[in-house]
Amino acid sequence: xxxxxxxxxxxxxxxxxxxxxxxxxxxxxxxxxxxxxxxxxxxxxxxxxxxxxxxxxxxxxxxxxxxxxxxxxxxxxxxxxxxxxxxxxxxxxxxxxxxxxxxxxxxxxxxxxxxxxxxxxxxxxxxxxxxxxxxxxxxxxxxxxxxxxxxxxxxxxxxxxxxxxxxxxxxxxxxxxxxxxxxxxxxxxxxxxxxxxxxxxxxxxxxxxxxxxxxxxxxxxxxxxxxxxxxxxxxxxxxxxxxxxxxxxxxxxxxxxxxxxxxxxxxxxxxxxxxxxxxxxxxxxxxxxxxxxxxxxxxxxxxxxxxxxxxxxxxxxxxxxxxxxxxxxxxxxxxxxxxxxxxxxxxxxxxxxxxxxxxxxxxxxxxxxxxxxxxxxxxxxxxxxxxxxxxxxxxxxxxxxxxxxxxxxxxxxxxxxxxxxxxxxxxxxxxxxxxxxxxxxxxxxxxxxxxxxxxxxxxxxxxxxxxxxxxxxxxxxxxxxxxxxxxxxxxxxxxxxxxxxxxxxxxxxxxxxxxxxxxxxxx
Amino acid sequence: xxxxxxxxxxxxxxxxxxxxxxxxxxxxxxxxxxxxxxxxxxxxxxxxxxxxxxxxxxxxxxxxxxxxxxxxxxxxxxxxxxxxxxxxxxxxxxxxxxxxxxxxxxxxxxxxxxxxxxxxxxxxxxxxxxxxxxxxxxxxxxxxxxxxxxxxxxxxxxxxxxxxxxxxxxxxxxxxxxxxxxxxxxxxxxxxxxxxxxxxxxxxxxxxxxxxxxxxxxxxxxxxxxxxxxxxxxxxxxxxxxxxxxxxxxxxxxxxxxxxxxxxxxxxxxxxxxxxxxxxxxxxxxxxxxxxxxxxxxxxxxxxxxxxxxxxxxxxxxxxxxxxxxxxxxxxxxxxxxxxxxxxxxxxxxxxxxxxxxxxxxxxxxxxxxxxxxxxxxxxxxxxxxxxxxxxxxxxxxxxxxxxxxxxxxxxxxxxxx
Numbered sequence: 022x023x024x025x026x027x028x029x030x031x032x033x034x035x036x037x038x039x040x041x042x043x044x045x046x047x048x049x050x051x052x053x054x055x056x057x058x059x060x061x062x063x064x065x066x067x068x069x070x071x072x073x074x075x076x077x078x079x080x081x082x083x084x085x086x087x088x089x090x091x092x093x094x095x096x097x098x099x100x101x102x103x104x105x106x107x108x109x110x111x112x113x114x115x116x117x118x119x120x121x122x123x124x125x126x127x128x129x130x131x132x133x134x135x136x137x138x139x140x141x142x143x144x145x146x147x148x149x150x151x152x153x154x155x156x157x158x159x160x161x162x163x164x165x166x167x168x169x170x171x172x173x174x175x176x177x178x179x180x181x182x183x184x185x186x187x188x189x190x191x192x193x194x195x196x197x198x199x200x201x202x203x204x205x206x207x208x209x210x211x212x213x214x215x216x217x218x219x220x221x222x223x224x225x226x227x228x229x230x231x232x233x234x235x236x237x238x239x240x241x242x243x244x245x246x247x248x249x250x251x252x253x254x255x256x257x258x259x260x261x262x263x264x265x266x267x268x269x270x271x272x273x274x275x276x277x278x279x280x281x282x283x284x285x286x287x288x289x290x291x292x293x294x295x296x297x298x299x300x301x302x303x304x305x306x307x308x309x310x311x312x313x314x315x316x317x318x319x320x321x322x323x324x325x326x327x328x329x330x331x332x333x334x335x336x337x338x339x340x341x342x343x344x345x346x347x348x349x350x351x352x353x354x355x356x357x358x359x360x361x362x363x364x365x366x367x368x369x370x371x372x373x374x375x376x377x378x379x380x381x382x383x384x385x386x387x388x389x390x391x392x393x394x395x396x397x398x399x400x401x402x403x404x405x406x407x408x409x410x411x412x413x414x415x416x417x418x419x420x421x422x423x424x425x426x427x428x429x430x431x432x433x434x435x436x437x438x439x440x441x442x443x444x445x446x447x448x449x450x451x452x453x454x455x456x457x458x459x460x461x462x463x464x465x466x467x468x469x470x471x472x473x474x475x476x477x478x479x480x481x482x483x484x485x486x487x488x489x490x491x492x493x494x495x496x497x498x499x500x501x502x503x504x505x506x507x508x509x510x511x512x513x514x515x516x517x518x519x520x521x522x523x524x525x526x527x528x529x530x531x532x533x534x535x536x537x538x539x540x541x542x543x544x
Numbered sequence: 545x546x547x548x549x550x551x552x553x554x555x556x557x558x559x560x561x562x563x564x565x566x567x568x569x570x571x572x573x574x575x576x577x578x579x580x581x582x583x584x585x586x587x588x589x590x591x592x593x594x595x596x597x598x599x600x601x602x603x604x605x606x607x608x609x610x611x612x613x614x615x616x617x618x619x620x621x622x623x624x625x626x627x628x629x630x631x632x633x634x635x636x637x638x639x640x641x642x643x644x645x646x647x648x649x650x651x652x653x654x655x656x657x658x659x660x661x662x663x664x665x666x667x668x669x670x671x672x673x674x675x676x677x678x679x680x681x682x683x684x685x686x687x688x689x690x691x692x693x694x695x696x697x698x699x700x701x702x703x704x705x706x707x708x709x710x711x712x713x714x715x716x717x718x719x720x721x722x723x724x725x726x727x728x729x730x731x732x733x734x735x736x737x738x739x740x741x742x743x744x745x746x747x748x749x750x751x752x753x754x755x756x757x758x759x760x761x762x763x764x765x766x767x768x769x770x771x772x773x774x775x776x777x778x779x780x781x782x783x784x785x786x787x788x789x790x791x792x793x794x795x796x797x798x799x800x801x802x803x804x805x806x807x808x809x810x811x812x813x814x815x816x817x818x819x820x821x822x823x824x825x826x827x828x829x830x831x832x833x834x835x836x837x838x839x840x841x842x843x844x845x846x847x848x849x850x851x852x853x854x855x856x857x858x859x860x861x862x863x864x865x866x867x868x869x870x871x872x873x874x875x876x877x878x879x880x881x882x883x884x885x886x887x888x889x890x891x892x893x894x895x896x897x898x899x900x901x902x903x904x905x906x907x908x909x910x911x912x913x914x915x916x917x918x919x920x921x922x923x924x925x926x927x928x929x930x931x932x933x934x935x936x937x938x939x940x941x942x943x944x945x946x947x948x949x950x951x952x953x954x955x956x957x958x959x960x961x962x
Contacts, residue, residue, distance in 0.1 A: 022608065022623035022626070024627045025587045025607075025608050026601060026604075028587050032583065034585075054680035055558075055559050055681075055684065056559075057680065058559065059588075059592055059593060059908070061558065062906075062907040065912055070911060071912060071914075073912045078557070079556065080557040083682045086651070086681070116583035117680075117681070120651045144611070402600055506717045537815070541816060541935075542818070
């Protein structure tokens, strides 16, 4: 049993939902109680999706447990298939259903449908979200391509030459609730296209079961997010001989290395090597004298494995920072993160406990934190600037603008996103230095928001200010008591409005009732 | 009783479970900690509903069951013991610890009552342990509060002192207003349950007159009756009408004349009507569809029809206690269609067919409906906003008029979502 106040990853069936929701013509029947439907809001609120996730929850109740929950599963599967007419069906269970062992996947297979059915067994008491997503994607690919395994010859990465066309690749791994996947895919496709390489299928994001069956039309796979796609890439390699890439194109050096790796695998000549260095503004921005102050800035990094490792490399080699802490919540990536940490002479932190991360952050005394939304909050409490580099997702991580992390534009985005908080940090020092000057008396507000001590100061000064008005209107005790209860950020407005109302009506003393009269009057 | 149409529906649901109520219960009682004994799903649900990251350390958490806990219950009890010990060592300021059962803990029959009893003996005088179930196989959303309050009743001492007991979580400022108004009416001994401190539980007995502030407390009401409390039958204090009837019912129980009540509250009513006008202008004649979630739906429908002149297409509720809702149902217009339970797909079909102007629904459904051109209001906002009482009637109406007003402002009608 593990005490958890907050968790970086959801349960594995949420990972399965990420795959199902990313794709077209798929439906997922999830044997689960009603509360599990909360997961829909991850997609409709955080990702702002205009469609519901393609998920039917059986929503069994306590009173069903004595009866036949298996019948309930079958009824839901039947209704879902009739209503949504999917081309492939995922069937699985969440934590509670796992305990009652109805085996919904087996039930579905016995119902006589002729569409492919994937029976998902995702152990809820030992695995987490990313594992669930990876396993679901893998099982789906396996199910849809199984029949083609024996008949197919091994796919040579050089096949494109024989076929007399441009080389084709699949981009595997991008999914909903993945960090900036939407834009990374556009950036990577653009880069590949410039190099004369066509994209065959992007999956799971935007793919249908038909697209999955077409995966073997490509020569190699781009494993863009190993957390989601590595197991699938490995299976495609084993069964179809498809090679896959291992470099993650985040940062200039990795993007160039990625392009090299793709060319080597496809035996394609790289003709624009010199150009590549100038595709992003990051190298020059980093070199320009203005960036001198970035040298040796102490940076603490925590996130999913892929983004944390990439961030460490960029921080050290491309921005000249000093990495003083590196960690991940992805146990599956622990080995790689440890290796990177060792190269940087720091000890890797592998944990799912954000309080441990906060402690480590405090001890490392960094000047910049690169982390998840949770580290942003921890850093805010410690008064340290922070930029978010990794899931878990937050509405802020789905910006309206084009904002990839990968490729050339990704490097530009990273430069701005990491350096601006530091500049703000500098501003913070200035505010601190000059805060006693008269220009600052009104409380020039910190971009870090109100740290604990600030809030207290503001509240205190507010309370002091809630004296009688200039116009000689008296605030009675009840009026003042009521005013204090108004949240501080609107208190000023409420005060002004009430006084305005009192003057208008010729009321000499403001009581709590006057406050409500004014509230009603102005509403 | 007015001639409303009762329907029941079963099928896949789209609602929160009772664990969600921890979000407002922990705020109400700042000296309490809520420990869910459950799975990673439970932890993820609460953090998704509560915006946990803003807290340095929230006063709720989950003891996540792992494979080895499922193997033997004895070990699970021991493990829970260890987790609780660690927690109390870390948070010595906690006075009451709620052990909250979940779907998995109910299914494996983890005996939280016995665990709580043992812990109570060990931490006697330091921390009190209370247990209830917020599981989704038994409770929907607000029913979690019903369970939590019911669990506290055995800890309430007996007293025959005459008092008015307001039952159901209220925003602190609303509670203060109510107490002041009751004071003006001549009812000065007014207490609240849940209290602001978990250790300051009101004493109850045969002279306790219970006035409900929330409609979802069936179990709590039953146990309060068993303790001899008198339950005052009234509509709920939402909107001017409901609040007026609510004050009148309380006054009657304390033998205070109607005249006196009207004298005290009519200035409040007059200004509230004034404040309501601008919202009514927008809401009048608009067609409303309420999906089930909080059990506040019937009271909201009554307010939005009777005071804001909206037309009711369908009023969904996850659960209907006809006895408790009697006074509310009486105030509904004839032929109101009430649907208890849910088949979310069929209900959404009806939403689309009826082409409503506004749908009250959960967060999972709001954006998809907006993308279809249907304005929505999230039901979860009703449990987080101060909406009770005459003074808040316009604010309550504002929650519904805002999406419609926004719709008028934004002129892009064909939306491409992604």
